[in-house]
Amino acid sequence: MAVFWAAGAALRPAPEDLPTMSSDASPNSPVHGLFLGQLADELIYPFPEQDPEQRETTDQAVDAFREWARDNVDARAIDAAQEIPKEVRDGMAELGIMGMTVPEQHGGYGFGMTAYCRMVEELTRHDASLSVYVGAHLSIGGRPIILYGTPEQQAKILPQVATGETLCAFALTEPGAGSDAGSMRTRAEWDPAKGVYRINGNKIWITNGGYADLFTVFARGSGGPAGEGEGFSAFMVRRGTPGFSNGPSEHKLGIRGTSTTELAFVDVEVPPEDRVGPWGEGFKIALQSLETGRLSLGAGCTGGAKEMVRLAVEHARERRQFRHPIIEFGMIREKLGRMAASAFGAESAVYLAAGLYDAKRGDVGVEAGYCKVLGSETLWQAVNDTIQVTGGIGYMTEYPYERHLRDSRINLIFEGTNEILRLSGTLEALKEPGRRVTDAIKAEKAELGAQGLAAALAVEGMPARAAAGATVPRWATPALAAEAAQFGATLALFGETVRATLRKHRRAILGAQYTIRRLADAAIQLYAASAALSRASTLARDKGEEGARREILLTRRFVDEACRRARHELDVVDGSRDAMDDEIAGLLAIEGRYPSPLFT
Amino acid sequence: MKILVAIKQVPDKNARLVLDSAGQGIVETDVTWEINESDRYALESALRIKEAGDGSGEVVAVTVGPERARKAISSALAMGADRAIHLADPDFQNGDPLSVARVLAAVVRKEEPQLVLCGTRSDDAGYGETPILLGGLLGWPAVFLTMGIEVADGRVKVVRELEAARQELSSIALPAVLAVQSGIHEVRYTSLKGIMAAKKKTVDQLTPTELGLSREKIGRFGSRLQVLDLAPPVKKSKCEFIEGKPGDAAAALVDRLRRDAKVL
Ligand SMILES: Cc1cc2nc3c(=O)[nH]c(=O)nc-3n(C[C@H](O)[C@H](O)[C@H](O)COP(=O)(O)OP(=O)(O)OC[C@H]3O[C@@H](n4cnc5c(N)ncnc54)[C@H](O)[C@@H]3O)c2cc1C
Numbered sequence: 001m002a003v004f005w006a007a008g009a010a011l012r013p014a015p016e017d018l019p020t021m022s023s024d025a026s027p028n029s030p031v032h033g034l035f036l037g038q039l040a041d042e043l044i045y046p047f048p049e050q051d052p053e054q055r056e057t058t059d060q061a062v063d064a065f066r067e068w069a070r071d072n073v074d075a076r077a078i079d080a081a082q083e084i085p086k087e088v089r090d091g092m093a094e095l096g097i098m099g100m101t102v103p104e105q106h107g108g109y110g111f112g113m114t115a116y117c118r119m120v121e122e123l124t125r126h127d128a129s130l131s132v133y134v135g136a137h138l139s140i141g142g143r144p145i146i147l148y149g150t151p152e153q154q155a156k157i158l159p160q161v162a163t164g165e166t167l168c169a170f171a172l173t174e175p176g177a178g179s180d181a182g183s184m185r186t187r188a189e190w191d192p193a194k195g196v197y198r199i200n201g202n203k204i205w206i207t208n209g210g211y212a213d214l215f216t217v218f219a220r221g222s223g224g225p226a227g228e229g230e231g232f233s234a235f236m237v238r239r240g241t242p243g244f245s246n247g248p249s250e251h252k253l254g255i256r257g258t259s260t261t262e263l264a265f266v267d268v269e270v271p272p273e274d275r276v277g278p279w280g281e282g283f284k285i286a287l288q289s290l291e292t293g294r295l296s297l298g299a300g301c302t303g304g305a306k307e308m309v310r311l312a313v314e315h316a317r318e319r320r321q322f323r324h325p326i327i328e329f330g331m332i333r334e335k336l337g338r339m340a341a342s343a344f345g346a347e348s349a350v351y352l353a354a355g356l357y358d359a360k361r362g363d364v365g366v367e368a369g370y371c372k373v374l375g376s377e378t379l380w381q382a383v384n385d386t387i388q389v390t391g392g393i394g395y396m397t398e399y400p401y402e403r404h405l406r407d408s409r410i411n412l413i414f415e416g417t418n419e420i421l422r423l424s425g426t427l428e429a430l431k432e433p434g435r436r437v438t439d440a441i442k443a444e445k446a447e448l449g450a451q452g453l454a455a456a457l458a459v460e461g462m463p464a465r466a467a468a469g470a471t472v473p474r475w476a477t478p479a480l481a482a483e484a485a486q487f488g489a490t491l492a493l494f495g496e497t498v499r500a501t502l503r504k505h506r507r508a509i510l511g512a513q514y515t516i517r518r519l520a521d522a523a524i525q526l527y528a529a530s531a532a533l534s535r536a537s538t539l540a541r542d543k544g545e546e547g548a549r550r551e552i553l554l555t556r557r558f559v560d561e562a563c564r565r566a567r568h569e570l571d572v573v574d575g576s577r578d579a580m581d582d583e584i585a586g587l588l589a590i591e592g593r594y595p596s597p598l599f600t
Numbered sequence: 601m602k603i604l605v606a607i608k609q610v611p612d613k614n615a616r617l618v619l620d621s622a623g624q625g626i627v628e629t630d631v632t633w634e635i636n637e638s639d640r641y642a643l644e645s646a647l648r649i650k651e652a653g654d655g656s657g658e659v660v661a662v663t664v665g666p667e668r669a670r671k672a673i674s675s676a677l678a679m680g681a682d683r684a685i686h687l688a689d690p691d692f693q694n695g696d697p698l699s700v701a702r703v704l705a706a707v708v709r710k711e712e713p714q715l716v717l718c719g720t721r722s723d724d725a726g727y728g729e730t731p732i733l734l735g736g737l738l739g740w741p742a743v744f745l746t747m748g749i750e751v752a753d754g755r756v757k758v759v760r761e762l763e764a765a766r767q768e769l770s771s772i773a774l775p776a777v778l779a780v781q782s783g784i785h786e787v788r789y790t791s792l793k794g795i796m797a798a799k800k801k802t803v804d805q806l807t808p809t810e811l812g813l814s815r816e817k818i819g820r821f822g823s824r825l826q827v828l829d830l831a832p833p834v835k836k837s838k839c840e841f842i843e844g845k846p847g848d849a850a851a852a853l854v855d856r857l858r859r860d861a862k863v864l
Binding site: 053056057059060061063064067068094095096097099100104109 | 671674675678789790791792793795796799
């Protein structure tokens, strides 16, 4: 069943294609646990730490970049020129930034996910354009070669990727294929006479389009050296290959230093040794590359949100009105409290997933998408709050605030829109509970009697009543007992709601977007809350509650709001409002405009 | 040529310092640390001398400082020092400039470099005495406020900064101690390559016994100088309006600036 979302930019294989957990297996990621109404304790607590040696390296790398950026990066000038100057690009290459995640044996620095995320944070704090430039190169553009390249391809290409001599880009989107990447029209046909693939088509909005030397291009086609059937694959195309060209850089709202261009392919010949990964594995390759990209994008957004806290506090301390610094006013303090706590929640969510990824524990694909959603929306809210705190100054182009507003908007759109990520991640996480509910219903139908029904419910594995209390993190530090209880109760409600929702919708859940959106938001909040609880509790364990007092405070603030938000979604999970929205949108679809004149 | 560079780890310039309860030092938790600014210039100078040489040169970074100073050493190695000596033994710590200079002198006698580079003064204690005392203990020439270095034929040409933007050029026989002034060159940025390469470099730890130093001569016990009290500066800002006709007010202002503020 090629459901629409599965073929989309989310690129998740249809549910049937994925291995499923057996009912007795423990969840293989924190979010998968949540959807079963369980707390995946052993994955969540203690909060992952970076290995001391890698931590020292990352600390030094972050410091080194910061020092260089302070002297050499002028975000305002980059924005105005709509270009990252060559000296800045060369400077980053000299520092080694372009090779951070390239394996050491290929001349890179072998950074793990946590290290990479910390660096992306620092890049974003200085200039979002730099972060997106590096992200397109390492997170997605070069990633397919790192993950799927043959030893020959890697030995030949990666050393130049690491030095930045070869800049990479990732070319998936087309005019007719945005979220729905599966509908792409670019084709790679095998030419048996010449022994090459011939690529024809157009890509749009490709980051680094004007700067890059090597493009990872996704195309569909049929045939190949071994007579392969129709499939979707990844290819490397070098700048300068006949038939390949790029358009001018688009004018954009933000991240103006990045070059976003159209790419045109007219009979571009690609030798078979430049295909990345096996024939027909294009979706999988794109998916895996985007997955890591989303985690680091979430990290970058977190870095941006922390920078917003700094800017907002700086202004709020200085600016005086009514003879007081405005930081003394409650409505300003509320914003600052929310900003700091939200940044803490998003940061905890990112580094829990990154730690699990580095430790190769479980599969954090869903968490990665959720972190991108949470990070981008946290940053957007933080920029909005900062602009409010800075008042009129926030609106002036002379100051950095409005640039942050423009720069941060893209994060909700690219690398999978936040809608698509809510959809794909949530449907993925619903698979195992869906299977269990189906089994239970089957058992009930088989009229096995009371005993059979009990067995079926046990298989279903989400008896919230029996599990009462099991959702409360036992490891939470005493100072967070109330928040742990609040979290436990909300998680129990979530598990129960998931089960009830699946029983109600059955397979129709695939199209129930209102419901999925709510489950997604509840899950995102709960996942981040569990990460924050773990982080503060781990720190309290190591340093005492006094040593962790800041983190405990931020966690209390974050978990309280997260649980309230989750509860709000769950309270109305199948709300009657949906029918109204449906009807209003239906009306609009027919009439094409605002439906009510003021006076008739 | 072998060059020894003495570096000190000091609190970050932007760190908010809190005095400890005894009032004799600062609370070190929550403070971030960095290499003293002029010491970074000294290290940069050493690296440039080495790079301009025939390839046989060696730059050895040495620091007297507790375990936390390991970070400063890593930074020095990442910048390009070939190896490092960390004097972390508790007996070395909390010394005055003379006892620190004694420790450095012992290291110099062991390592036998032709040149020792230091920063002019530390950004925290700020005595600016250690390099000169070190030269004295070794019987080597020592130059303060070095703004230019050129090594040739067993001698070193040194530009020294004097008052009123004047400079002095002199030629000094090696071995020598130079205290380098901030701003002498542009300091290089640390690269990931440097950071990774630093991991493979050696850091030697030496004890007082290995250096032939007795406890009474070094660290806290060897210090002749004793800090009696440390206090944060008291913030005193006062705004005063001088009333009167412009001429009288101006005269009154000049008088106050002379008598009270002593700035005229
Ligand atoms: C600055 C910039 C840089 C980019 N860089 C790259 C790059 O380097 N490489 C690359 O390949 N692409 C790149 N893109 C493309 C980007 O990934 C796409 O814009 C994105 O995937 C969304 O596709 P779309 O713009 O066609 O929007 P659409 O898919 O048309 O979506 C429009 C709206 O409909 C929603 N929507 C779509 N489908 C569904 C659904 N099934 N259910 C609910 N809602 C849905 C979306 O969430 C969105 O809100 C870039 C885009 C920009 C703006």
